[in-house]
Amino acid sequence: MSPRSSSQFEAMRQESMHRISEAALELFAERGYKGASIAQISKRAGVSKGLLYNYFESKQELLHYIVLHAVETGEDMLEEIVSSAAGPAEKLRQFTERSIELLVSDLKHWRLLASLAFQPDILNDLMPVLEQKQGDAMNKMKTVFEGLGYENPTEEMLFYSAVMDGLAMQYMQAPGHYPMDQMKELVLNKFLPKGVYTRNGEVWA
Amino acid sequence: MSPRSSSQFEAMRQESMHRISEAALELFAERGYKGASIAQISKRAGVSKGLLYNYFESKQELLHYIVLHAVETGEDMLEEIVSSAAGPAEKLRQFTERSIELLVSDLKHWRLLASLAFQPDILNDLMPVLEQKQGDAMNKMKTVFEGLGYENPTEEMLFYSAVMDGLAMQYMQAPGHYPMDQMKELVLNKFLPKGVYTRNGEVWA
Amino acid sequence: MSPRSSSQFEAMRQESMHRISEAALELFAERGYKGASIAQISKRAGVSKGLLYNYFESKQELLHYIVLHAVETGEDMLEEIVSSAAGPAEKLRQFTERSIELLVSDLKHWRLLASLAFQPDILNDLMPVLEQKQGDAMNKMKTVFEGLGYENPTEEMLFYSAVMDGLAMQYMQAPGHYPMDQMKELVLNKFLPKGVYTRNGEVWA
Amino acid sequence: MSPRSSSQFEAMRQESMHRISEAALELFAERGYKGASIAQISKRAGVSKGLLYNYFESKQELLHYIVLHAVETGEDMLEEIVSSAAGPAEKLRQFTERSIELLVSDLKHWRLLASLAFQPDILNDLMPVLEQKQGDAMNKMKTVFEGLGYENPTEEMLFYSAVMDGLAMQYMQAPGHYPMDQMKELVLNKFLPKGVYTRNGEVWA
DNA sequence: GATGAATGAGGATTCATTCAT
């Protein structure tokens, strides 16, 4: 008789929003933003088209929600590492390893982000925010490379970023076949100063 | 009112196909495959929709035509370099420099290819061919890295590929601002054995 | 926690129904029947959609409720005047003045009614009732014009009705700018026999 | 073999646009702007939904096209009469008679215009133009009333306009039953100065 | 070879209404 409590409503909302955004993420990643229809998304989420519009004002807003969540995951990870007490070499190692973990575990997110990176008009509204965030991330990474004593830390950081982006791209093309573990070791070997940096207590040779 | 010779017709054909595929390339690159309509493409090409369908059976076929042309440009370049008489270091340098030139001069092509790389279903029909070509290219690159005496030429080649892909990605994000020249030097420095490789007749130090 | 008395419930009921129908009236008048959504109405009324449907079975019923209330206001006014002890000239003057007052004070109601008058299918179900009421009103007005001694009271009454409707239409188009007071005087001058009819105790010249 | 000539295309365009706008006019008049769907309109016009959008960019534009055409019909009529060599009384008679003819023959147009008059937001974009046109028309009518020697020509003209609008409203409510001919005579009697104005060569008494 | 009118399936979005609590 009495209306549902607001916490009940809130729980229902959370549940539905989560299912919708998960389904949308999958379909956007599989078929691209334009290629995934609201009908498909709501069907995969197991809700009606109408309900989707209760929670997201438009297809674009749904995309923005997903993109921002994905980006924030990366931001949080970077922030956590950068603000830790570890030395710069350890920070770079951690960042490398956790980035790859994130790539593997949240493949769909990153596939989506990558595909959007080449269709600028779709994220038009979000671009200022995203560029700001990317600039922030780059600056944080730069401090790590400065700490490592590189002569040209900015360029070295850009190079490292290119490597990581390229790795991600190639992994996404064939997730099952890519020798990610070897590539990770190679990256660490290339960027970490030998004889100085210790891994798990041992000196890195 | 003599009938046009068949060579005249053929020239018109070529001209029309070229204009259509140029227009399509631009629009696919700007708005994505799904986002570019046949009406827009034919308008920008200055032909009627009907004529477009005289030359290309479908929107997909038009895309395939463009993609294959772009890929072949890269293939030709690689083949030319690999089959040349130059040593492996020189080959890698040439490949690096010419890849970057190609990226800068044909930005739209590569932007399109990159965006398609993350929308597997769009290129479904073309995938076997493309994977074949990519495998071929990788094998050719591998021989270069073998020639350079690397211990793990395959991994080193993958790493180099990742770098080049990453560079391209970052350049596409902000073509006006990216320090491509410095990055190119950095790449050459990282991958070319010092004291051995000669550049423009001088020893590389 | 004593249960509310039924009169308390009844008061709440009245309060809610009133708020809903006021909100609905405003929105119907602003955006038309089709243009106003139940969501908007319930929001402006400060109640939930569910509650709205407790009181009104459907959007149509809500409209009917409002329309009938508005019409009854007019009916009551006419009845009061016609059944008064005043002479026909006085009756016409009163009707004219009070109609205009009603128009100005309840602009939204009349705007709504006017817009509905031209969309027959929306009021389909209500039409028999409305036509009946309109016929009744016309008959009452006719007796006034008969009392005034017109040769063709029916036509004269129709003419007067047209004038009043036209005035209302024009006023609604630009409520802020219309010289309603002058027009009212003009109407009285045109329809009231001079030298006979007294206004506020004075003879009308 | 050769493409259709542009005049052939033009003829097809005209034919289709005409059928579409006729169908739209009918349905807008019957069910209101919001109540008439594109599907219904294109079905009644005997064309596909897609074709409708070849000729009209949106439902709104279709409405604007129809409204402007209707308004221009009235404008042309007024202009023709006002600029004629007839005296003011004759002009007023002609305007009255031809307005009524237009009302009866193009009932749908006027019903549509009337219904739109009360839904301001629908014609928002067109309002400036329409108000301009209405102002122009009122000024022209004013010159006629000035010519008739009225003391307050503006008010008298407004009164006349109200009468004509009201007549139209009432006629639209029950086109089959309204005694339009008698009302017309009544209007002429009320507004035309007796003994001065000649009709068909006779003096009006 | 060349045109653009015509089609209709499919896409994003809205909204009256229902219902569990």
Add this chain to the structure above:
DNA sequence: TATGAATGAATCCTCATTCAT
């Protein structure tokens, strides 16, 4: 009494494709 989550039919509009000329 009161809530708002949930539904799905219906709406406006787009677009690849066909076809008569």
